[in-house]
Amino acid sequence: MQDLAVALESITRVHGVRGAMVVSVSDGLVVAESLMEDIDGAPIAALTASLATRLRRTTEAAGRRQPTFLHLRADTGTVLAVPSSGDLLVVAIGEQDVNVGLARLEMLHLAERGI
């Protein structure tokens, strides 16, 4: 099995990405991370997992299948998330000018590989 931290580097190499994590959705804990030093992954993991769960329930309530990609845009940056198989979520934190399209592709690729 490929080392997760190494796998995450395919995401962190994308322009503007400040870090990437694999998060357990059910408990909001970090499974693996590759983050810049100034980012504390644990609380971000908890909140992102919570947000992803809420949006999954929302899309279900709307009669749609569960989300394949989430994008939170903020004043000076962005948070991207891709649900993987089972209970895992691939999360990336990016600068304002992050290449969202490429980051999304790398995240989907990692998620599709079943992490």
Place this chain on the structure above:
Amino acid sequence: MRSGGAMTDDIRVMTAQLAADPASMVFLPLGEALRQRGQLEAAEKVAVSGLGRYPESADAHDLYARILGDGGQLEQAFDEWDIALRLDPEHVGAHKGIGFLYFVAGDLERALSHLETAARTLPEDAGAQAALARVKETLARQPTGNGDLSGDGAGVLDVPPLDVDGADPARLFAGLEGAEDGLILLDTRGLRLGGGLTSPDGTEVADAVSAHLAGVSQEAGRTARLLGLGSWISLAAESPDGHLFMVAPTTETLLLVVRERSVPLGRLAVVTERAATVARSWLEGLR
């Protein structure tokens, strides 16, 4: 009971300790002491500084929530207690705080759930037991679950519900693309204010979707804040059979736009921003 002088001395000592060792956890009792003395501005500075060093401390979020609550910033207080519970699901102070906020908001079932957890976790906490008894008593008097908030907790959550009777919510988005299906404006409690949404099989789902979105704005805001990204601007979710796009027209509302997957997210952002402008005007008209 302690004298005011003794407490002032304590504050002095703790302030000195914190100055000597900024990483000390003494900010917790110091912030609480300042709060109890009503020095909310000073208490907030201490709490925020402590949170900067210990963002994963449930106690720090609990302290900040109590300070915010004393200052009447109840939504923010709720957010902080919510974070505290995510960090420590058994945190008694956070359960008590959120339970109290639910109680004064009239959501007795949720209040009961949180206060029962607090009372079960710390049975010797007289405050939790008293609050639990109060909620049970109110529930017994109000079997429908609509609490009479005329007691001593009433008025604390002084955020009046939006008055949607002053304008026609059914026509809120009239003239916009997808005005009657695929646009929802809701408040922070997950109550639909206007717009509508049906599922692909034609079922009306606007109210159910609104309920699930309660608190999303706050969670998005917290996530952005924790990362130092400023305020959140939009939240998008791609699904194999549709796109969801959300913005907050005001701090009290959330706007959801749902479109088929064939609609590019960029166009969805434009549609959403137009709808947000309409929603803001409509809300202004209600006030």
